[in-house]
Amino acid sequence: MDTLAWDKQGGLLPAVVQDASTLRVLMLGYMDRAALLATMEGGEVTFFSRSRQQLWRKGEQSGNVLKLVSVETDCDQDTLLVMAEPAGPTCHLGRSSCFPNAPHDVLSALDARIAGRERQRPAGSYTTTLFEAGVRRIAQKVGEEGVETALAGVVQDDDALLGEAADLLYHLLVLLRARGLSLADAKAVLQSRGS
Template sequence: MTEIDFEKLNGLVPAIIQDAITHKVLMLGFMNKEAYEKTLESKKVTFWSRTRNCLWTKGETSGNYLNVVSIKNDCDNDTLLIMVHPQGPTCHKGTDTCWGEDNNANPLLFLTELQDFIEKRHEEMPEGSYTTSLFKDGLNRMAQKVGEEALEAVIEATNGEDSRLIYESADMFYHLIVLLTSKGLRIEDIAKELQVRHDPNWHKHD
């Protein structure tokens, strides 16, 4: 990390705290060099309290710690962005964020998490994994599984129950991500294509 400029604000830098999964901004605090170093050492966010003139680790009394995932310095080297996994609500008033927002993850974000997991399976190919077995079976088998699961989803949509439609659609999405991964692609590539098509000036390919 580039050297942090603690001198601009008389020894302090603002630290923006963001949930690593939901990407919600949870709070803003200030760190001096000692608080920053303790945060690095403990992997729990520690601030400098401007009212009490002392260090304080978020959660030391409530148990609602902010577990550090990553720390980034901004372009001017005077503001930190800290990604965390929060334990419980962040605000002292009991809300998830200091702006009173609910810190709920959008379920769509899990598709990226699943994509990352499947890519890791593709890289490591652990024995006993169903995903590994799909990769080993080859492209034709993976494509066949996508077709089979898509057909199951169609059957449930026309003659089944909504819960079964969701179940079979989940199977279809999973096998599609496996297929995409085998081709060096990601589920986000499909999202980008849909985003392009959403433009009113988009025209279907010939």
């Protein structure tokens, strides 16, 4: 903490908050030493409110906290990148991000949604019916979608291929979840291979 450039901006550092799963930029806040320490010790992202001149833990009233995953600094030691898991919308307008058009990893967002469906099992959800049918049925769907994707690649147009590829990816994510795995686990394997 002592190596950070606190004196550049009057004791405050900008803190860019990014969703650890989807990589979407969620918000920008400011941290002083006390806010960074509270974040590191408490595990929930805390900022220094410039308008109220006090610490505030994100979501302390709404319940939409940001659970800390990691913090890193930029090359000049004067900006923080906070990776967090949001527990609800981050923006006070009820949006997931204060930057509504911020890019994100669509597959990771889908994986998170599938994980939620697995936990909650809402009635009427196709994903719920897959989980309740079990691993064998889900694996069968992955096989069917794989064949349909391969066939579309050979004999159909680009739109058909893209549609089948999307179906295959969705069912593959469901299969991973049914086995207690995630997209992040598959990405880790790819990363270990140097991809």
